[in-house]
Amino acid sequence: MAHSLANANRYKNMLDNLTTAIVVLEKNLAIRYLNPAAESLLETSMARSTGLTFGDILLDSDGALRTLRKAAETGRSYTRRETEFLLASGSRRIVDYSVSLLDENPIALLVEIQPRDRLLRISREEGLIAQQETTRTLVRGMAHEIKNPLGGIRGAAQLLDRELSEGQREYTRVIIEEADRLRNLVDRMLGPNKALKLAPANIHEILERVRTLLEAESKGRVLFKRDYDPSLPEFSGDKELLIQAVLNIARNAMEAAFESRASQRNEAKTPTITFRTRALRQVTIGPRRHRLGCRVDIIDNGPGIAPELRQNIFYPMISGRANGTGLGLSITQSIIGQHHGLVECESEPGQTDFIILLPLEATS
Incomplete structure (x- = not known):
């Protein structure tokens, strides 16, 4: 019995360290197990998934649920390429997935999911x-x-x-x-040319400092929304530099939201900035893989960034505003890079999302 439990724990540890998302389902598609990669991909957790079926977290995109039910009924294995998963949260994922039957009593389904956009x-x-x-x-x-x-x-x-x-x-x-x-x-x-002053840092404390500064600057004209993941632990970072990095992005977001309101002469459109944090497990940032990471989204409802600027906004002296210096985002990328992280940007008219990715573990 002890030997069996040791084997089970060893297999669980192996699955927990895979970058491939692994889901184990009962025959009725009730969720039995999600590894950390699956939790991140499906934007849920084992604790929240208890008592749920796969259909509760995945809308029936491209017949994925029908395929899983067919596998449970026939015992056959199936593989699907470039399938769109529409999550209950509204997020979309393009994935390859395989489903096969586990020879267990009771019968269970093993689903292996590989995000297509991960390599990209x-x-x-x-x-x-x-x-x-x-x-x-x-x-x-x-x-x-x-x-x-x-x-x-x-x-x-x-x-x-x-x-x-x-x-x-x-x-x-x-x-x-x-x-x-x-x-x-x-x-x-x-950019900063001094050594980092590393100390325990809390990402929410950093975001709250930035929010307080911008609320004072905007004099209540900006609506700040917060969507924080309370499970995020402290990490080793230079708090003052990280505040500067986030402030550079958030101040740009605030100015963009003001410009959008002024250009459209739409007083009903309240300039809005959203701070959102999420934990990422088994996350790859550039060439490095980390057991635990953090994603920070700073979202504004401004006019968006012109497509011709989007690929170059992290270069020095590149700015989309007439009065901009073009240094803020370059400095931000440098500071986050010193913390082994990365800044990305997704933008469309009415929504610009700057994404900060940070590892939450010691990095040599």
Whole structure:
């Protein structure tokens, strides 16, 4: 008996560490087991799924439920490619899945689900990381080429300032101030260059600090919605830098929502920003896989980002606003990258979603 339990625990540990979503169903499609990858894919958990059937969390998209019932009735195995799963939450997933009969008493179904968009997402994330590294290299090279002559110009202006009369020093001081301004701009393009001050951090505390700051700035003109996952644990991070990163995104979101309201002259459309957090299990961020991660969505109801800008918004000096510097998102990507995370963006008219992915475990 003890040996049997040990084997069962070993198999459960193996399933829990798979990136493939595994679902075990009773013959009537009642849920018996979900591994962490399935919990993440189906936006549910074993605790919440107790007493539910697969049909309670999955709407009958592309006849998936009919296929499962047929497998239970006939005992045959089935494989379906590029099937759309419509979840009860409203989310959609394009997946490949296989269903087979487990030789158990009572009969159970084993469903293996592989998201089709997972490889595309990993490829996109690796592209973002490569883009970030390329940007850093270019900016470092440019900073070196700019700051060296700037130092010479500033030094020469200081020497000249000593030789001129008080009335003529106005011009040398303009040169010195402009040289300092350009140097500061280059430093901002480089982003944070200090070592992270790692300490236990809570993502909700960070979001609440940002919300408080923006509520004060907006003077009550923005509606803030919160949809937090209370199960998220603390993680090791630089709290002040993370506040800056989130604030850069949320402030952009607030300005976009204001611009949308002004351009449409629609006073009834309240500028709205939603902060949402979710735990992710067995999540891949770029090339790395993590047992536990966090997804933060910062969503605004602004006009959206123009398609021609969407692929380049994390480059320095790229901005969709006339008064924007184009540095905020680049700095944010750099800060999140230092925490081994990533920032993505999905946008359409009326909704822009900036997605922050962070690992919630120690990363070497």
